[in-house]
Amino acid sequence: MIIDFPNMPATVVEHFKGGEKEYVVKTFLDEQNRIMHGTLHPGASIGMHMHERNSETYYILSGTGHIVMNDGTEEDFTVGQMHYCPMGKGHTLINKGETDLVFIAIVSEHHD
Amino acid sequence: MIIDFPNMPATVVEHFKGGEKEYVVKTFLDEQNRIMHGTLHPGASIGMHMHERNSETYYILSGTGHIVMNDGTEEDFTVGQMHYCPMGKGHTLINKGETDLVFIAIVSEHHD
DSSP, rough: OOEOOOSSOOOOTTTTOOSSSEEEEEEEESSEEEEEEEETTTTTTEEEEEEEEEEEEEEEEESSEEEETSSSSSSETTTTEEEOOOOOOOOEEEEOOOOOOEEEEEEEEEOO | OEEGGGGGGEEEEEEEGSSEEEEEEEEEEEEEEEEEEEOOOTEEEEEEEOOSSSEEEEEHHHHHHHHEEEEEEEEEEEEEEEEOOOOEEEEEOOSSSSSSSSEEEEEEEEEO
C-alpha cells in the first residue's frame, strides 16, 4: 500500500511528549508501525520519551535535528542522515535551527 | 546514534531476492531493524519476497518505484510517498523508469 503523505492532512500537536511548541504530523498507524511525516518549526521539539518495546528511526528531509539521548549523549544530524533510537533507549528531537525541520519517523513494535 | 549514509560504503548485490540487475545498498543492521539506503538503476529490481514476521517501508528519495504485491496487485509511488508492506505480505520493487530509483528501506522485526 502507498502512504501518500503529500495528500494527507496534518494534525498539530502542542507540546508533544512534553516538548516545546508544536509538532505538525501526518500519521499512518497499524499494530506493527507508526509511520509519520513530521515538521518542527524553529525552537520546537519532541520531548524525552522511552522506547521500551519498540524502536524509532528519523530520516531528515530538510533542516537539522539535535538529539539528546536518555543517557545524556547529544548528536546533530541533517539531510540524508538518519537517527536511530534502539529498543530500550530514550531520546528527544529538537529543532535548534532557523528553518523548519522536516522528517520521516517510524516507530516499530518488536514483540508478538 | 546517527546512520551516516552519505559517508557509508555501498555494496553491490546482483539479482537481489531473484530480481533483475544490481541492488546498490548501504546497510545498518541490528536484531530489531535492517535500515538501508538503496539504489536500483533503470531496469533493476528486488525480486518477490515475503515478510512473514517483519514489515518493510520504502521512502523514495528520487525516481519512481513500481510495486507488485504477492496477491498480484500493483502500484506506483514516487518522491515523498511511501510504500508499506505489512507483516504477512510479500512484494517486489521494480525501477521501470529512466532514472535511478533511490530510496530508504526499513525492515522491522515484530517478535520478541
